[in-house]
Amino acid sequence: MSITTTHLTRAAGLSAVAAGLLFLGVQVNHPQLDAEFVTTTEWSVRQAVKIVMSVLSLAGITGMYLRQVKQSGVPGLLGYGIFAVGYLLMMSVEVMGLVVLPAVARSSTGYVNDVLAAAMGGHPQGDIGLMQPLTLIAGFTYMVGGLVFGIAVFRANVLARWAAAVLAAGTISSILIPVLPQINERLFAVPTGVALIGLGYSLWRGRLIAAAGSVPQVAGAPFDPAGNR
Incomplete structure (x- = not known):
């Protein structure tokens, strides 16, 4: 099979859909984060899923940006760049959560709990070194990048605008x-997951329609949609 821009764009759309589904799925019945949970198999499985989700999300938003690079202009490039950095940093945090935290969960319980608190936007009690600014930058680029990219996608009017609006708001x-501790923080992931699914489907469907509409014409003869020449 030859690799074409249509195939790559459709693959990016499916990647975004899969990322959104994983982002929603990993939130279901998520236990409270603490050092004890970090030592479990469930933690490892959920972390692995989050890593895959980050990779698929990055592929998805890359396809979205390339699909509307002319229409989105500078805001699209800025939003995509910041959002992509956010997902790259998120992936790095999740990788460390998978391979580092379980190894020190029992010997450095306080440190692990502080890292988990920082990752959820809380305030660690002790010193966690550069993990603190890393989680802050990851959160900042995810939020600001998603906002700017969502607005750019909405203005470009190429993909589903409702999903772009949900992405920006979500x-x-x-x-x-951090300021609404009474609300389950997992609920804040729902809009972004739904937005990724909507935008990914829109990207996939758009390229599918474009491919289906590429009907070869007879040289020198005008094409009549009704089938008459």
């Missing part, structure tokens, strides 16, 4: 997690 709403 990502920036994460800033409310």
